[in-house]
Amino acid sequence: MTGLHARFRDRTAFAPRADYRLLPFRFIRLDDQRYVVTSDVGEHVVVSRDQLIAFARHELPVTGALYRELKAKHLVFDDDSRAALDLLAVKYRTRVAPVANLTGLHIFVVTLRCDHSCHYCQVSRQTEDKTRFDMARDHADKALALVFESPNPAIKIEFQGGEPLLNFGLVKHVVQEAERRNAVQRRDLQFVIASNLTHLDDEILNFAREHDIYFSTSLDGPEDLHNANRPLRGGNSYRAAVDGIARARAALGHEFVSALMTTTPASLPRVEDIIDEYVRLGFTSIFLRSLSPYGFAIRTRLIRGYDIADWLGFYQRGLAHILAVNRRGVQLREELTAIALQKMFAPLGSSYVDLQSPAGIAIGALVYNYNGKIYGSDEGRMLAEMGDDSFCLGSLDDRTFASVMTDDALQQILEDSLPESAPMCADCGFLPWCGADPTFHRATQNDIVGHKAFSAFCAKQMAVLRHLVTLLEDDPDARRVLMSWV
Template sequence: MGLPVSQRFKPLDFYNQSLISGYQLLPFRFIRLDAKRYVLTNEVGEYVVLPQNLLQDFVHKLLVPNSIVYNQLKSKHFLLDADSSVALDLLALKYRTKSMQIANFTSLHMFVVTLRCDHSCPYCQVSRQSHDRTAYDMSAAYAHKALEFTFQSPALNIKIEFQGGEPLLNFDLIKEIVLAAKQKNLTHQKNLQFVIATNLSQINEEILQFCLEHDILISTSLDGSEDLHNANRPRPGMNSYQSTIQGIQRVRSVLGIDKVGALMTTTKASLPRVTEIIDEYIRQDFHSIFLRPLSPYGFAIKTKTYEAYTTLEWLEFYKKGLDYILQINKQGYQLVEDYTSIFLNKMLTPFGTSYVDLQSPAGIGISAIIFNHDGEVYASDESRMLAEMGDKTFRLGNLQTDTYEQMMLSDALLDPLEQSLCESSPMCQDCGFQAYCGSDPVYHHATQGDYVGHKAFSGFCKKNMEILRHIITLLEDDPEAKEILFSWVRN
């Protein structure tokens, strides 16, 4: 039997009096930044860095009104006093804005048009098939059912991304999907965008002209200089690097310099060569780079490539790389580290992110979804990769047998979404970095066997916490770096 209301809560006059005589604490969390300082964050991602003595004074309501620290905490919604007449309404507005991507719903729809590939990358997350095994191509029937599914999303912005294998090995289907999607969009009136994720080995004039006509973007992989790229991404003839660079140049000559982007993956061989990798991106006139670690899915598990290095080793790689990127920017060449930029946008703007791994609840299904070549539908690209090794935990259904409603309301999606809400996850709910992080259920299922995982042993948590400490330290202690990092915040 519960306690009477009068015993659970103080009378209303008590709270009114507290505002007249001092200030009231608004919800916040804190975490140690270094030996002397703490980071305080509130529900909407505003942050303040305080030494321990001022944190204690704040909590015990001993701060002097209108002092610098007092006004800083008040302006960022950490405290409420008698003059804060609109503070709670403004805080609620900021919270709604941060959560807008949930209401916007699924925008990224990925089509695996084939598993065939002419590369044999040891870190590949997909069980790729040989060049001539057309049984692993998506059928036109599945493609059109996937389009029906895509246009049922309430999202105004729809991105269709073609993946593989090497998707250009089934370019005829890509053409069919693009033309059919644009025809459907005459009715649906979405903001429609297309991306092809390709190694560029199959690029030709016909493909480029079609991409030009339909404003299709290109995403490719570039792991570093020639010997490193060829070792990481081998193909017959060992000319993967040459093929990629020539492909980038051809795309730029027809589509424009901003129509092709590149991603790298960090292997064990990459660890001592981060500055060389960054130099290669500069040499190829890229202005962004994603220092991306290996993922524990698919073929990367089978070959044990994922176990090639520890989270701490990758963090050293990242920190050294970020320091070098900041030096490059100081010398006048603008180069953005993309993962850092995602965090900065969450920290310094009123908006959330569409990046699946850093959402609460997780972005699987509700931000991105993937249609496999065989009609199977998965909650994310990583879910599909997990299924390649026989684990279909995140399989939502099949385009042939299941409806949109059945898949989007399935326990395979709703259960991990419920358990990935950071605000209620063990250890996440108290973490001072919660507002910037996520609770990736696919990663934790793959590495620990359940959606939540034990955060003390989570490489995902260790990685993000150390990156955030590093970023905030730079913002607090290095004015020149702060100016550069602020320039990475996107509108």
Template sequence: MFRDRSEYKPAPDYKLAPFRFGRLEGDRYIATNDVGEYVVLSREDLVAFAGRKLSPEHPTYKALKSKHFLFDDRSRVALDLLALKYRTRAEHLAWFTGLHIFVVTLRCDHSCQYCQVSRQAEGRANFDMSREHADRALEFTFRSPSPTIKVEFQGGESLLNFELIRYIVERASELNKEHEKDLQFVIATNLSRLSDDILSFCREHRIILSTSLDGPADLHNAQRPVRGGNSHQTTVEAIRRARRALGPDSVSALMTTTQASLGRVEEIIDEYVRQDFHSIFLRNLSPYGFAVRQRESRKYSVEDWVEFYKRGLAHILKLNGQGYPLREEFTSILLQKMFSPRGSRYVDLQSPAGIGIGAIVYNYDGAVYASDEGRMLAEMGDHSFRLGHLARDSYETIMTSETLLSHLSDTMPEGAPMCSDCPFLPYCGADPVFHRATLGDAVGHKAFSAFCKKQMAVLRHVIGLLENNAQARATLLGWV
């Protein structure tokens, strides 16, 4: 006896595009592709999809097809769209170095125990950058093919060498009449030396200020002591003066998480609200400089910071729900990598790493480093990320050096053990300096990597909020 023809359905006919998958919780899995698209699906659906047995009528089939995980006879254009998205996300590599960091001095008037740059005493002028090195660094800066150039001044306390900053800004502005770049300036400063003259200069040249605010007065003062003064009061008063002179969006702030911060994340966030900030970066401590010598970086674990982050993000989402717009910057960077066509150009999460090709550092002594963390590592005696010297090496020699090329080769996660199969690969990038500092080599053993633990924990948490909390999803997507 033959069954009716309607009972027979052809087997699904589709091809799989490259993807990775991993478990979230229970029987829920995440699948990601090379352009950062993701789908959360059950184990049953994952097995059916991978075995090419998922019905075209299934809702999961439609989600996977729309995000280019599969293509069938009705969607051959999907492969071309996938290639276009991949090219779009990688196009920043052709732009080359956009961020140029000038370390104008290592001198500083603060005594932060977690200082990552091995500051020097105020009076030690031999730790200032010379005008000759500044000129040579500017020559390198304008050799970059990037249409956008950001010049960032760092220290120590950069304003202790403001006359050199003035010279570099004026000289760069003059050079840019020929090069016609989108030229931007940022001064990283604790604001203690912010004068009316400096504010007037910043207004004239549209300079942005970046400072540090670790939380309420008692916490900030304990972590960022300054001789004979209240560093918190000095900072918040300078922030207000800068906003009056330069505009409400002229000052950004960063906090650093120490052991003393761990139980106070809500208070820290509330301090940012009190000071009328609308973004905060819940930044963990990095293993460089005095942070290592004073053992500050060992006083809490990745798990401690992740719990701090989760509580902080919950508080931020609550504030948004109450009508105060506040964005957590690390989360925002990850969301850009997940949902923005171009991903994020945040240097520390690039693939290959942003060292050299995303950012480059001209140190006070003329040494050139592949990243800011690379020069911090050098102050600890490890010169693995030193590319050359302004007085001795050409731009071509530095940018094609074996040091840079070998590190870039090492920082392609697609070929790294444990990274190549990880579903979070499109969102992680690589941090070779961190792995060199903590595990002894630029690649590191991912099973022991604090970087990996942090990334995976944060991404699992954020994806959980996106999938399970409609109000949180609406707020988070608003940060992209």
């Protein structure tokens, strides 16, 4: 290379001095050769064991490529610059600031009645004709008051069940009442109905179109698998779902309908079929969800049908298939993976309520149950149906938003749900990409913190993150697709 004119100094005049200091970091083994080093704000570098040791012992050459990468990601700093400290502070603040917005997701369980009898039902649905499992209008109004007491500028109201369309009158009432309040409040207000779409009719579709309501439905895969998982007395659940998806898309627009799947033992050998079904139906997103230890999934012992290793095999094969689908030019994103990637690469992290620190319980989502009780998460009310009311935050009859948020029991749960101070989590290299799931650990270990060595949640997180980092490091094609999901 030709040098600069003599009046300019060359690069060596600006090189860092030979010693450096470490900034807060954690590390974890990736495989036999490599380690992942992460910063408090979730930036990471993959290094060899020798490099890790040299880095920690302050023995890295300061002119090398690895030093530059560590310095750019604010894992080290040297005497020449303190900008790293300013930038780290800004990044940390950016990442945790959304906690102060408090609750954005508000779930209305307008009825527990349902026409389906899914083996894995996690909310313990009731048969259709028992109206005592419907939410009272008075409770809905009280819940709405709570919703608008939350300071969050973006409010999402989600209707859950049971099957919420079986109590569509109340859905209508809540939407209209929320919009009336919002005329003054001016929040970014969104509505979602979680429905099996069996009861979709023109009246509902017209109303949904007028109020920009989204639908989230269940689709477990091809017809035989879906119907085996989701029996509909005297009907065909798959047909109802597929017809409903088509009608809702036609009435509202393609992007107004999304679908979720649940993995049962019968799903395990068929991940490719399930993904192909999503592609065939024109979905751009799929969430490979494992069974959760609540409701009928426990009562029917369905959850014992596979262990976490089985599910991971399912996930890895599924992700490989999704990446292949993307390489064919079809856009399809896997949501569990996308959440992890957000946490790894996006300055704001991920807003997914079930993987936060502190946990998203109550401060991320509030659930207003059909009977007027308030829960801090959808899983909390599922646990309640099984007789464990430990996540109940009182009743709509005597609570305000402030009294829910300052509830002693809730404060204790939130404090215990900071992985930064939980045994084993505090030192884990994956900590900035993880979160807490107190409900899961309460359900499985009878303790909201849980012993991570015996936690299927932890095993799943570890395996998924290791798999993702490995793909990002070793497979440039996969990396290209994965980065487009951030």
